[in-house]
Structures are given as C-alpha cells and as structure tokens.
C-alpha cells in the first residue's frame with residue numbers, strides 16, 4: 001500500500017501525501033516512502049522542480065499519533081532508531097538538489113512543520129492553521145528543530161515552538177517558514193508563476209546553487225572561500241554558463257539543455 005502519490009508533468013514531479021482519512025499524518029511506511037522518493041528524485045537529471053503537497057482537507061497533521069502511542073512500549077534505542085529514520089526523511093528532502101516547492105493548505109501541525117522547513121519555497125493558502133503542537137502533547141519539536149532552526153527567524157519562531165499556539169499563514173510568513181500567502185483556491189496560479197521562474201534558469205545552475213547553500217554552514221570559513229570560488233569558476237566554464245552569458249549578449253532566450 002502506498003501513502004504517497006508521485007506524478008510528473010512538464011519536467012516537474014508532484015509528490016502528494018496520501019492518507020487523507022488521518023489528515024496525511026505520517027507513519028513509518030510513509031516516512032520510508034518519502035525518503036526513497038526524494039533520494040531517487042535527486043538522481044533525476046530530466047526534472048527541474050518538485051512540488052510537495054497533501055491530498056484532502058489539510059496538508060499534513062504531523063506524525064501519526066497512533067504510531068507515537070505505540071512507541072511508548074518501545075525501548076529507548078528503538079525509539080531513537082525511529083526518530084533517526086524521521087530525521088533521514090527530512091534530510092533526504094533537504095538534500096535533494098532540485099528546488100522543492102511546498103503547497104500548504106488547511107493545516108500543518110507538528111512534524112508537518114519539518115516538511116515546511118525543508119521546502120525551498122512555500123506557498124500557503126491564507127486560512128491555513130500552523131502549530132508546533134508537540135509541547136501540547138508533552139513531547140518536543142525535537143527532530144524538526146534542526147531544520148526549522150536553519151530556516152526560520154529565531155526571534156519569531158521560538159515563541160511558537162515553545163507555546164504550541166496555533167498561528168496563521170501571515171505569522172508563518174513573518175517567521176520565515178512561508179514564502180507566499182495566497183487566497184484560498186489560488187495556490188495553483190501562484191505555483192505556475194514560481195515554476196515558470198525556475199524554467200527560465202539554467203537547470204544545473206539551480207541545482208549547484210542549492211547544493212552550495214546546503215553545504216555552506218557545515219564548512220569552515222577557509223572551506224567556504226574555496227568552495228564558493230570553485231563553484232563560480234566551474235559555472236563560468238560550463239556549457240550552461242557560456243550559453244547564459246552568450247544569450248544575454250545576443251539578446252535572445254537561452255537554450256537550456258537537460259543532461
């Protein structure tokens with residue numbers, strides 16, 4: 001049984017969480033599926049972007065609370081093993097060098113905010129409810145904190161993580177979790193604009209930029225100097241870099257090629 005549906009159209013992969021009867025909450029099977037899907041997508045040179053979305057009434061209700069309840073009977077090591085798999089899922093999405101665009105509607109609770117945090121762009125319908133509900137459940141937004149911390153504005157997101165308060169799309173945007181807030185039903189139009197923007201760019205240029213941004217904060221200053229200057233030297237020498245500069249000077253559209 002599959003809990004995630006993947007479709008492809010016009011060089012874009014659409015990854016849809018598909019457990020609407022439990023608000024797309026993720027269980028171990030869905031975690032394994034999402035991890036594999038994004039690991040496989042990383043190798044796809046024929047794609048330009050990935051859209052992450054949820055089927056039904058809400059985007060995602062976080063971890064499956066029935067599964068979490070079972071974990072009470074797990075040993076500490078088993079519990080930690082499961083959490084490592086969850087961490088691996090967020091990591092696989094974050095490490096995918098294709099731009100990942102989150103389409104958020106209805107609600108994003110608990111671990112769903114980890115999914116929001118690992119998207120490169122997030123379009124949220126304005127009536128979406130967000131909540132770091134973990135503290136209300138007596139647990140902690142622990143696994144997702146590593147990913148939320150990288151993205152969000154600390155001064156804005158900390159009170160939300162500590163209080164478990166429900167907040168709206170505008171607050172999520174101020175906290176740096178959401179890129180664009182749209183009226184209900186207008187997500188698709190906003191998405192088309194975003195995708196059109198990516199199609200104007202060199203496919204490898206986008207992927208190399210994402211890889212670079214992902215790596216920077218793990219590197220020392222000396223390694224950042226070395227890596228950033230290497231990347232630009234490689235990009236300038238690449239076919240894509242040559243075509244981009246040439247097309248600008250010749251006042252024509254670039255002819256990008258997928259490798």
Ligand SMILES: C/C=C/C(=O)SCCNC(=O)CCNC(=O)[C@H](O)C(C)(C)COP(=O)(O)OP(=O)(O)OC[C@H]1O[C@@H](n2cnc3c(N)ncnc32)[C@H](O)[C@@H]1OP(=O)(O)O
Nearest residue numbers: 021022023025057061062063064065066107109110111133
């Ligand atoms: C490491 C990660 C940790 C975590 O993520 S902890 C989990 C954090 N998640 C939550 O706290 C969210 C819990 N869910 C809700 O608060 C609400 O749902 C929503 C606001 C997301 C949506 O509300 P509405 O649309 O009114 O749906 P509904 O009637 O509450 O739920 C429909 C069915 O879905 C089940 N369900 C909802 N969320 C979960 C979940 N996270 N795990 C397991 N089941 C869930 C319900 O129980 C119910 O089921 P039935 O139809 O049998 O009554």
